[in-house]
Amino acid sequence: MARRLESWTTPGFMGREGGTDELDRALDRNVSRAVPPIVLALAAYYLLLSAFHMGVLGSEGHGVLAWATGGSALVLLLARGGLHLRPSLAGRGHLAGALVAVLVLANAYLEIVLTGEPWSTMYALLVLLGVGLFFLDWGWFALVAVAALAGWFLAASPHLPDREWFHFGLSLLMATGLSAIVLHLRRENRVRLEELRMKERVRQIELESALDQTERARKGGEEARRAMETAIVQVKESEERFRRLAEATFEGVVFYRDGKILDANPRATQYFGIAVSQMVGDPVLNLLAHEDREGARDGLLAPLGPGDRVRAEQMEVSARRYDGSLFQVELSVVDSLYQGHTARVMVVRDVTNQKRAERMLRRALEEAEANALAKNTFLANMSHELRTPLNSVIGFANILLKKQGGSLPLRELDFLRRIQSNGEHLLSLIEDILDLSKMDAQRLEVVREPVDLEALAGEVVRTLDLQARRKGLELTVDVPPDLSLTMADHRRLRQVLLNLVGNAVKFTAEGQVAIRVITDPDRGRPLRIEVEDTGIGIPAGELDEIFTPFHQVDQSRARAFGGTGLGLTISRSLCDLMGFQLGARSIEGQGSLFIVDLEPDLLPSPGPSVRGEGTASLAQGAERGSS
The missing domain is CATH 3.30.565.10 (Histidine kinase-like ATPase, C-terminal domain)
Known part of the structure; x- marks a missing residue:
């Protein structure tokens, strides 16, 4: 046990050669898990793409693309089979990912060369975005990015400095930068997670060592056994308290027992505007507005059922700061240990801004609906009022043209025709505006x-x-x-x-x-x-x-x-x-x-x-x- 603990606590762990190697292996394992489904999905995609190119063999370049995509699909399927038969190969996640990326880039640049279409650059752009979401190692990312940019420059060089090709090249560079940012953020988060996991292993080993020493001490005397049991209880209580506080880092956390406040985290003191020392001993219900205390009493003070750790329902109430001002919060309650005894933890989340935004959104929606209703009502009324006299004008103009057209002078006949034509034009305009209004209101229906x-x-x-x-x-x-x-x-x-x-x-x-x-x-x-x-x-x-x-x-x-x-x-x-x-x-x-x-x-x-x-x-x- 001592030798095992020493291997985890040597100076090389976490930040030096030994810890770096372990971290790199952990990151590579994370990448390896994503390789088989990606390979299988790409194989299916290239099979479909090969079938498509085979269907249009008469077009220039599609024969070569059909063979290339078909061959790529075969290579990917063989690679997937190899990963299934030899699981140990999956431990080289970054290498496998880089090979897959190079294969996809080769197909993309082959299509650029054969078709001469700048939009084919989108495949390379998607690969660059994908490696940022896939890789967790800067060296492999740089290798694929350099290969992608160099390959595109070679494939697109006959077309440069065409403006559209330049636009796609610039998009490729921007995608590289964005992918690098995503990789940086993902790697930082993953490194922290792996470091926490490694530290947790050390804690587990330390705890096992402590239990081992406790067992040996128990054999040496009852007093040593009782002391070690007390130490174990304190360690478990400290770990439980730390874990629950970590889960509520961005919310206020208040510990209480029998309705009296025992402790609180810094965010809770910010919410309620008072120091922890002044909160301790006060009734927990005093943190709520007077009108909400009775309604929240059962939720905060009633015992949890057998096996319950977190209440299923969430309460939305008004909380009261110590200066008397109110703000909207969501509350949830959990059981925990505090100084060796069962206590309650109230998690408080300030939703004031959220509720304000909901009210503003609801008011804006109501105003928009009222405006739309008023507009539709106005257009419906006006279109009816306008069409009725217009139909009469057009109708009488038609009657006059049919019955009196031959007896009118040319000038009056031209006037009459203008009345008819302009009336029909105005009626068509009204119909168009009415249709547009119905479409805007999603009230126009079609019958198939x-x-x-x-x-x-x-x-x-x-x-x-x-x-x-x-x-x-x-x-x-x-x-x-x-x-x-x-x-x-x-x-x-x-x-x-x-x-x-x-x-x-x-x-x-x-x-x-x-x-x-x-x-x-x-x-x-x-x-x-x-x-x-x-x-x-x-x-x-x-x-x-x-x-x-x-x-x-x-x-x-x-x-x-x-x-x-x-x-x-x-x-x-x-x-x-x-x-x-x-x-x-x-x-x-x-x-x-x-x-x-x-x-x-x-x-x-x-x-x-x-x-x-x-x-x-x-x-x-x-x-x-x-x-």
């Missing part, structure tokens, strides 16, 4: 039903054909035969298509506007609807903003074409409600392509820009438009 897209496209064309012919535009529909029905809200999907095709006609001076339905070639199921025009297009810097309410690309041109800037916003919201996705691609001066993904989870939209994220060339759409 089988929809014939060919018939729906025909309705849209018949509605807008006259407007297109007046501008000399060709309005075409391309719908494959034997098209199956799709589940959607017929009225809302028609509204979306009318907005998209109407915009295309409005902003196209010459050429054509095409409506296409793209299907799954195997089952004939509709996958997406495309609306393409040869109009003025959208500037690259504006493509992200076109779905913002009331946003119009060019205010000077918008005034010439008319509109409120709500059509695309409403269309995207309606698509979201139906489970679809609305995106756009455009080249200024050549035209635009709007895409409604009917099954976004199964097939992404073609091209690099989906749902307005960034700008891209109309490569595929432009070829169709010029054919």
Whole structure:
């Protein structure tokens, strides 16, 4: 026993060579436990990625990537099998983690070299973030980080100093710094934990030694035995008290027995504004507000049931400082030992700020709900009050045009047509604002039903054909035969298509506007609807903003074409409600392509820009438009 204790208390323990080696081994064991599941998860991921690349072998570089990812999955599976058959190999956690990281980085940089896409840097960025969450050793972290940065520079060097590549390189450096910070914090916490565990082992050995000496002393005399038993009781009491105080470091802790305060920690004295010496002997209920004392009496003074250490319920009461001021607290009660006798420990947590924040949040929520209700009520009333006279104006204008149009002078006839046109425009604006308000309040509902897209496209064309012919535009529909029905809200999907095709006609001076339905070639199921025009297009810097309410690309041109800037916003919201996705691609001066993904989870939209994220060339759409 003495030799065992000496081995733990030599100068090399905790901070010198012997302690450092033990600490490093403990850290490596922590890392080793995470290696097998990570290896298995990466193997599954690379199998799926290899299958994906095999599915697109016609594309450049995907054959090599398919072999590379498949080979990586095989290597990882073999490594996982080796770890299972030879558990001793798992003791080299940092080495295994570094090898896995290098394998993942090699795949990432191979994809960069083959595809030339800067976004492939994200794989290396994720690896750098991962090593900060995985490694606990600075040397291995530095090795992987240097390999990652050097590998990226070599793979990306043909593309530098392209601005987008520079952005991803800077992101990689920032990820390295963030990962280093995470590693530092994790290592500090883990080192402290391992040091505490080592110290606990020393304490256990010391206690075993003390018990051994006590046993030998008992044989030497009864007086020595009684003295040693007293020492053991005191050690256990001290350890129990220290442990419970450590559990409540950030809360106030008050020891009491028979309702009288025995002791308190410094945080409790800060809470109640009095020294421990002045608290001792006072009733514990005096720490509470007068109105809460009776309600808390049973919780603080009633005996705990057999086997209970902590009360299940928590009490929220008002506590009283010794200057008379009140503050909100949460209380819990545990049994403990104090000076060899059973006592109670009351744990106090100040929740004043939390309750204040809850009240402010509740008040803000009530105000927001009241404002939303007032806005919705106002819009509903105003839309009704405005639509009623507008319908009358539009109706009488239509009657006059039908019955008296041939007998009116040209100037009065033009006035009448303007009344009709402006009235319909104003009514459309009111409807758009009402729809937007319903969406904002989450009160707009959609009814999913089988929809014939060919018939729906025909309705849209018949509605807008006259407007297109007046501008000399060709309005075409391309719908494959034997098209199956799709589940959607017929009225809302028609509204979306009318907005998209109407915009295309409005902003196209010459050429054509095409409506296409793209299907799954195997089952004939509709996958997406495309609306393409040869109009003025959208500037690259504006493509992200076109779905913002009331946003119009060019205010000077918008005034010439008319509109409120709500059509695309409403269309995207309606698509979201139906489970679809609305995106756009455009080249200024050549035209635009709007895409409604009917099954976004199964097939992404073609091209690099989906749902307005960034700008891209109309490569595929432009070829169709010029054919």
